[in-house]
Amino acid sequence: MKLTGHTVLITGGGTGLGSGLAAAFHERGNKVIVTGRREKVIRDFADKYPGMETIVSDVAQEGDVQSLFQQISERHPQLDVLVNNAGIMQWPDFTKPETLNDGLFDEIEINLKGVIRMTAVFLPLLTRQNEAALINISSGLAYMPLAISPIYCSTKAAVHSFSMALRHQLRKSSVRVLEVAPPGVESDLGKTDGVADRDFPRMKLDDFVKETMRALESGKPEMPIGQSKMLRFISRFAPSLAFGILNPAKG
Numbered sequence: 632m633k634l635t636g637h638t639v640l641i642t643g644g645g646t647g648l649g650s651g652l653a654a655a656f657h658e659r660g661n662k663v664i665v666t667g668r669r670e671k672v673i674r675d676f677a678d679k680y681p682g683m684e685t686i687v688s689d690v691a692q693e694g695d696v697q698s699l700f701q702q703i704s705e706r707h708p709q710l711d712v713l714v715n716n717a718g719i720m721q722w723p724d725f726t727k728p729e730t731l732n733d734g735l736f737d738e739i740e741i742n743l744k745g746v747i748r749m750t751a752v753f754l755p756l757l758t759r760q761n762e763a764a765l766i767n768i769s770s771g772l773a774y775m776p777l778a779i780s781p782i783y784c785s786t787k788a789a790v791h792s793f794s795m796a797l798r799h800q801l802r803k804s805s806v807r808v809l810e811v812a813p814p815g816v817e818s819d820l821g822k823t824d825g826v827a828d829r830d831f832p833r834m835k836l837d838d839f840v841k842e843t844m845r846a847l848e849s850g851k852p853e854m855p856i857g858q859s860k861m862l863r864f865i866s867r868f869a870p871s872l873a874f875g876i877l878n879p880a881k882g
């Protein structure tokens with residue numbers, strides 16, 4: 632896809648990967664709107680980029696998504712790029728079922744149902760454009776799970792599968808369905824339970840953004856970034872090896 636002249640809506644665009652992509656689209660002259668649940672976070676981010684807009688919205692809440700659609704339809708009927716980026720990562724330990732809590736299904740609500748809900752609600756607007764793109768942010772962990780985050784990986788595998796199926800369904804429409812599968816990247820992802828950082832390599836955010844923008848420009852529908860390329864390759868040809876590398880058995 633060309634990277635200029637669009638109106639781009641990025642869910643969860645106030646921090647991390649979403650903020651990096653938002654800044655990159657903004658710097659290329661696109662109109663960018665970012666969402667998130669914390670008003671201060673998205674405001675503080677957008678304050679750095681005059682003209683960027685923010686809307687508080689939770690992808691897990693049907694009412695929020697409907698209201699977001701109303702606002703965008705009225706103010707930005709030309710919306711032609713939706714980036715389904717919002718996501719969370721948790722570490723539920725099924726060896727200790729007593730620790731599993733009310734938030735057990737949150738990753739499904741946000742990472743999977745949030746993507747499906749946003750897609751279903753916004754497709755009528757996207758299909759109205761001559762050309763549009765739906766960009767789903769999955770993960771290298773869509774190809775092979777990290778056992779300490781089992782539900783997260785399940786949601787990302789589902790987003791990968793959903794993206795493939797949707798691409799086929801929409802092949803005769805004006806909407807291109809794209810998938811970006813990031814590797815570990817520096818961000819706040821997974822730091823929700825007081826643990827400062829989990830032990831996996833993280834790419835610099837700037838490097839991720841540069842490679843992703845290049846990949847988007849290249850026109851490929853599925854874009855594994857950085858180490859996700861290797862993970863996708865090994866998980867196809869040597870799945871046990873890939874699983875073992877990600878999940879070394881200790882004890």
Ligand SMILES: NC(=O)c1ccc[n+]([C@@H]2O[C@H](COP(=O)([O-])OP(=O)(O)OC[C@H]3O[C@@H](n4cnc5c(N)ncnc54)[C@H](OP(=O)(O)O)[C@@H]3O)[C@@H](O)[C@H]2O)c1
Binds near residue numbers: 643646688717833
């Ligand atoms: N960082 C990595 O290593 C990595 C690797 C592979 C894939 N990814 C994917 O990249 C995406 C972005 O993650 P990140 O690493 O940038 O993490 P992040 O810095 O924690 O950013 C996630 C963003 O999503 C927003 N968000 C969370 N739940 C939301 C909801 N229900 N509705 C709307 N916004 C919501 C958060 O803001 P609020 O809390 O204010 O809503 C936050 O701004 C995720 O889909 C993640 O799975 C990341």
